[in-house]
Amino acid sequence: MKLLVTGGAGFIGSNFIKYWFNKYPKDYIVNLDKLTYAGHPSSLKDIVGKKNYNFVKGDICDEKLVDKIMGGIDAVVNFAAESHVDRSIIDPDIFVKTNIVGTTVLCRQAVKHHVKRFHHVSTDEVFGTLKLTTSDKFSENSHYDPRSPYSVSKAAADFVVRMYLHTFGLPITITNTSNNYGPYQDPEKLIPRLITNAMDNQPLPVYGDGKNVRDWIHVDDHCSAIDIVLRKGQPGETYLVGVNCEKYNIDIVKTILKIMDKPESLISYVPDRPGHDRRYALDSSKIRRQLGWRSTHDFDIWLTKTVEWYQQNKWWWRPLKARAESIYKK
Structure with a gap:
């Protein structure tokens, strides 16, 4: 399999690349990352030099570049995002550009190049906040109620991805996950x-x-959830990923x-x-029941x-x- 991983020099993206090569050493990965404040080549120093790995420094908003590297890709895993709430309050514009416009560019080129699966990595923050006095959890059926510039941009990106399924037939999946460490x-x-x-x-x-x-999940558990969604998840489905x-x-x-x-x-x-959300909690019973995913950390x-x-x-x-x-x- 040939994967395009966007944002692969970031925290979750770099851990995912290492996870994937450890489990599927013969697969080929193209890593597209702009190397902003959140992208660190040092996180992948052990990967550099592999014959089946190619790092491309660039912006997911760059249509020509994305078109060039999308050819021959079997699956896209989209981690690329501005992701810090505090930064989004200071400068919302870059969150709109990267998280919404960038996701649109990726989807458009994935359709053009007949990508077999487009997986979009999202957040529990799109659902808003829960009260401390309840035991309620977010589920795949929860309505969206984003409350920060960051979560608004991610919610919009989720809808862009779903639109490309319904309008253009792009085989997409989405995971919304809790806080990683x-x-x-x-x-x-x-x-x-x-x-x-x-x-x-x-x-x-x-x-x-x-x-x-906050509902915490180790990054390797998150990576294994994305793995099982790519292999077993149904196109068009969303899966919430958390560990209670x-x-x-x-x-x-x-x-x-x-x-x-x-x-x-x-x-x-x-x-x-x-706008500090009070509580997040995810019901991950769907991915556990339908796909057999289990956390181990x-x-x-x-x-x-x-x-x-x-x-x-x-x-x-x-x-x-x-x-x-x-x-x-x-």
Whole structure:
């Protein structure tokens, strides 16, 4: 199989490429990435040089480039996206361009080149927020209610992909997943920011009261879910991917400090960000029931392993740290 992976130098994309080559070493992957703040070639240093891997630096909004590299592709896995809520509040325009216009370009060229499967990676944030006082979870039938520039752009991209199914016959699948964690995640994101700040004995900022809830999944479990959707998922279907791992943000902070043997005096409560969704939770029974997907990464064990990875790989995150922190000073 020949895959086009967009955004393959980012956190989830780079982990997916390594996952795929480990499981399907004879497949060919073209990695298209613009190498913005979220794309790091260092995440794929062990892949560079493989005869069945080709990195292309470029923008998914570049129609001519996408047309050129789409030829002969069997499946597209679209990770490419602007994905940081805080950044979307500061500069919404780039989120519209990349997440909506870019996805449209990819779909149009996938139709032109008769791609057999277009898989679009999306987020639980398109569904809005849930109340802390309920046990409700989002499902594939939940209505869309995005509340940030980021989630609005991702919701629009989901609808673009579905439109290309209904209007142009593009065989698409979509996964909406919960918050990912694991190695090679940019230190501007919550868990790696907490870990790296703690390593430097810097304050660990917590928005509001710290009681916002996120549903956490290890990146390798996410990759295995995409794998099974590509192989067994039905064209036109959406699958929610989560592992029933809801955690208060403040509990994540305290757990990381405990793992690292750091004092809770490092916790620093800061004003909440605008439109901060209170709770996300996903019902992933469909992908489990219909496709037989199972998660294999226990949160407590793999959060500890993630802490250890950052402790052992300063060479990767240290050059990114100053830029990552700068976004929070705007």
